[in-house]
Amino acid sequence: MFLRNYWYVAASGSDITRKPFGRIILGEPVVFYRTADGTPIALEDRCPHRRLPLSMGKLVSDDVLQCHYHGLRFDRTGACVRVPGQDMIPSDARVKRYTVVDRYKWLWIWMGDPAKADPAKIPDYHWFDDPNWGAQSDYLHAECNWQLVNDNLLDLTHLAFVHETTIGNMALVEHAAVRVQRTPTGVQVTRWIIDQPAPPAFVKIGGFTGNVDRWQIIDFQPPSYIRLDVGATPTGTGAPEGRRVGGIQMRNLNAMTPETETTTHYFWGQAHDFQPRNPEVTERVFQQIKTAFLEDVAVFSAQQKLIDLDPDAPQIDINADSGGIQARRINARLYAEEQASKTAAATAAE
Amino acid sequence: MALKFRVELVWQDEKDTASSIYLTGDARVVLQGKAITDAERAQLSLPAGGAMISVDRAVIRAIKEML
Numbered sequence: 001m002f003l004r005n006y007w008y009v010a011a012s013g014s015d016i017t018r019k020p021f022g023r024i025i026l027g028e029p030v031v032f033y034r035t036a037d038g039t040p041i042a043l044e045d046r047c048p049h050r051r052l053p054l055s056m057g058k059l060v061s062d063d064v065l066q067c068h069y070h071g072l073r074f075d076r077t078g079a080c081v082r083v084p085g086q087d088m089i090p091s092d093a094r095v096k097r098y099t100v101v102d103r104y105k106w107l108w109i110w111m112g113d114p115a116k117a118d119p120a121k122i123p124d125y126h127w128f129d130d131p132n133w134g135a136q137s138d139y140l141h142a143e144c145n146w147q148l149v150n151d152n153l154l155d156l157t158h159l160a161f162v163h164e165t166t167i168g169n170m171a172l173v174e175h176a177a178v179r180v181q182r183t184p185t186g187v188q189v190t191r192w193i194i195d196q197p198a199p200p201a202f203v204k205i206g207g208f209t210g211n212v213d214r215w216q217i218i219d220f221q222p223p224s225y226i227r228l229d230v231g232a233t234p235t236g237t238g239a240p241e242g243r244r245v246g247g248i249q250m251r252n253l254n255a256m257t258p259e260t261e262t263t264t265h266y267f268w269g270q271a272h273d274f275q276p277r278n279p280e281v282t283e284r285v286f287q288q289i290k291t292a293f294l295e296d297v298a299v300f301s302a303q304q305k306l307i308d309l310d311p312d313a314p315q316i317d318i319n320a321d322s323g324g325i326q327a328r329r330i331n332a333r334l335y336a337e338e339q340a341s342k343t344a345a346a347t348a349a350e
Numbered sequence: 351m352a353l354k355f356r357v358e359l360v361w362q363d364e365k366d367t368a369s370s371i372y373l374t375g376d377a378r379v380v381l382q383g384k385a386i387t388d389a390e391r392a393q394l395s396l397p398a399g400g401a402m403i404s405v406d407r408a409v410i411r412a413i414k415e416m417l
Binding site: 177178179180181182183184319320322325326329 | 364
């Protein structure tokens, strides 16, 4: 199940250069490159002649992409402009073109109806290029369905088990009071820990000398944008009411792009508001989270292997799944709506 | 070990907000509502005994949607 009328992160902006770059997105092969003036281009990565990936080819004059096999050339619109050895170009010799946008140091792609591609709908990940924040992003290839990653990020309790030796502890589970808010457009999972000692890592970073108010706020927007807002301020200074002063804040920023039904391009990053221009701090914060994320990725592939082995094996739900369940319901509803709209459009066209 | 785990579910559509449904660590679903008074019991001919609450319709819709 893929939702098509959404923006997805296709690559880190710096991954796309003058050298063609191929990637499967939502089950479709896509080749990316930049024109001489830096404009990103995305075309179907499949020569219509003998189906070799065009990403194996190269750019030739005027930003034209040449197939590695028989030299057919395609311009930036996807139209074939040259077939070696003949003057006539078959009328259906063209590849699909996708809309792409550079934003927040990522390259975003629209995989659905081109008429609906509105860049204003790209979700907010401004922390990656905001001078008041230090941030670093990364890419992981997850051997699992994209919704398993959603489930994981919307569940705070696995931290105590999967990340027992890195960022979790049992207190997160034993005394969790979690609020799952289903809004018209998404899900927000919130947890506040009021007037408690700061964890050691927070003391080190924030220099807290007394108790703190801590928050963990997970924001899900369909299909797979998940942004975590975490931080702490000295207790009683008003953070629960929205006054965040004298503390530290971080954002864990995630955008999952389905590759296939069982594999996912997992784009993520970590941003911090303390010492934002100190690259050593950014690197230290980033590496701490990355270690934990690699633990998650190992869990995902193990889950997917067993799901593939027996997709109908029974599965139970527990309280901690509430956020993930709501996210899945929203995605299922949006998928049904997309399919219904597609069917209606096809019927109208007949 | 009894875990003091609690999840509060809040469902909000464009018009209504249903607060609150609590899922507890000891497998109960606790609803927030208004206690039924003895006078209301008598007026509505509700059965005697047992705690009773009235809840907003939005809560029922949220339960159907969320659980």
